[in-house]
Amino acid sequence: MDVLTLSRLQFAATSAFHFIFVPLTLGLSILTAYMETRYLATNDDIYLRMTKFWGKLFLINFALGVVTGITMEFQFGMNWAEYSRYVGDIFGAPLAIEATVAFFLESVFIGVWIFGWNKVSKKVHALSIWLVAIATNLSGLWILLANGWMQHPVGYVLRNGRAEMVDFLALVTNPYGLIKFGHQIVSGYTVAAFFVMGISAWHLLRKNETEFFKASFRMAAVFGLVSTVLVAVIGDVHAVEVAKTQPSKFAAMESVWETRRGVGLNLLLMPDPINECNSVEQICIPKAVSMLAFHTPDAEIKGLKDIPKDERPPVLPVFYSFRTMVGLGTLFILVSIAAVFLSRRDLLEKYPLFLRLLVFLIPLPYLANQFGWIVAEMGRQPWIVYGVLKTSDAVSRSVSVSQVMGSLVGFVLLYGFLGVIDIYLLAKFARKGPDNDLSAIIKPRGQEA
């Protein structure tokens, strides 16, 4: 294998691993902050115990998210030096801003939140988890503006042998980045909602701490319903943006080979990239793809055949990942509706099958997030910056095969090891349930007030 392939594999592996932890952080930070706010408002101990229990899981997950994030920043320089040199003038800015504006805030106040239970007032303590939640989401905004620029470059000119920023405002208002950000954060919230519902369901099946887990479940169900619906709504807007700005990605997502108007959506479809057609096309919804793409039934969709072969993304992974993601997203909405309905009416314990289903559903939103990123990143190929720079021209020139082979193996071993431990600890503390000895919980100062 060459440096390019190995570097791509390494970036895929390290970002996919990083992204096991990020979505949960996005959502669980908000849920935990909300729980602590409820405690502040009601002074009811159940919310303090919820904050502590879900907060502990949040932290175990958070630790790996943080440490694997640094890898991402370093890799642009280490493995993609030509990319960094060529686009650093505009791409470096959002990364630097992310660190300055968001990452500092998150990392400083997580310290206050973990270690400050009896050092700051209750209000400041709750504020610090809110700041963590806001900073985490803000961090996502800057990262997705950076990624959005790779997908749909704006606000630059090619000058002095590189892409130079000429319009910062265009960079930060890039619709592609903003829509992607919206789609991503609610996808993260979905992971958190199903995580909380799943673990609560596991305990409810065992009649453990019923009140505690019913309350957690109710909260997560509402959060989940709002999030899953928003995932679909913003996802629809996102698809329009993709169709407009990245026709090759859109064609691969829907496996459209011929340029036509009023393209229908085949519910059963199997792409055949070798013969440049679809080997199976069944149950067609007329004009649906055109509708999805441009919200107009007769809109023209550019087919893959009209895109030069060396500018087409790999159709199979993009197509199947997209289908799976959409299928899972639909499932999540249905399950969330049922979850809200049953938990509001206090019927959860009457449907143990539903609870069991929720336990098994925990990993699926994670998968949906990963599939979404496969669509986004593989669908952009062969470009690293769409239409501007090819991935093959972006890789470091001074790095050797043995170096990247060594680092890739190192990452797989280290990440594998840490991932197993992290998931083991998450499972262990999730099963253990909340601390029922309240005296063991140090209460924030100002408790008496």
Next chain:
Amino acid sequence: MEFQIIWFVLWGVLWGVYFMLDGFVMGAGILHNVLGTTDGEKRVMINTIGPVWDGNEVWLVTAGGATFAAFPTTYALMFSYLYTALLLLLFALIVRGVSYEFRGKEDGDGWKKGWDLAIMVGNFLPALLFGVAFGNIFAGLPMDAAGYHGSLLYLLNPYGLLTGVLFVLLFLVHGALYLAVKTTGDLSSRARATAARIWPALLVVAVAFLAYTRFATRLYDNYLATPFLFVVPLCAVAALLGIRLFLVKGKPLIAFAASCLTILLVVGTGLVGLFPNLIPSNLDPAYSLTIVNSSSSLYTLKIMTVVAFIFVPIVIAYKIWVYRVFRGTVSIDEVMADKQAY
């Protein structure tokens, strides 16, 4: 050119503050198993580090991000040329970060011993590697039109290694002083004694470093051209002597402040000598990466300057607030009383 200079200064400040803050985390981490004779003492040390290590590490992320945004060519070449060294650094920082979180989550003896070792290695390696990397940056990297001619082994040249040892000793004294200030009783006095014991070695290595720098680098060129600049290394030496002075006087907090200053001034000494290079070439100065030939466009530098001037003061303000919240010492009793504590 003004904005390039602003960013060179900011670049130096980010690295300086990073080493000042993460330096005590690394130093304390290397001493984790030496000073921590019992599980309780180790937990105390983790609790002095716990609230701040993550925020301190972000200075590194910001220094990296600032290099990317302001000097993209330097970022691209520095990171790809130092590939293997940075990889080891990353692995160490990753292991270190999770160790603090994981260590207290299981009761087994082997589990804790494993993470204790991880804390030690995960803090020692970055200290050494940063020193080696900066020593080599001071001396220049072998780069020319054909690219880079070095390797990990090349970086381990005598001057690079000496700078590595200098960083390790600086951080050891720094970390020991931090622990002396932040802990109580026996642990605190042992930390203080450790700082005093390591200090003479630090002095010797620092003098050797200043002397060797004359031969291994061209850092002194700027000083000889503008002798007034010698004030920076002189202050560094004064601060270094100050550590000893205040340690003897029994004032560890002021000694810690002196070691903060020492670290900032050591970084300052190197950067004053480097200017206007970010990474000199030791083969042909025409291929040195300078603040001019590796910088972003003026527009980007202006935007980033505005961002930095608004947000860095805010960051500093809430960081100071946090250090005030966690001022005072951490005692064994309070750590033992809280079973949720780390």
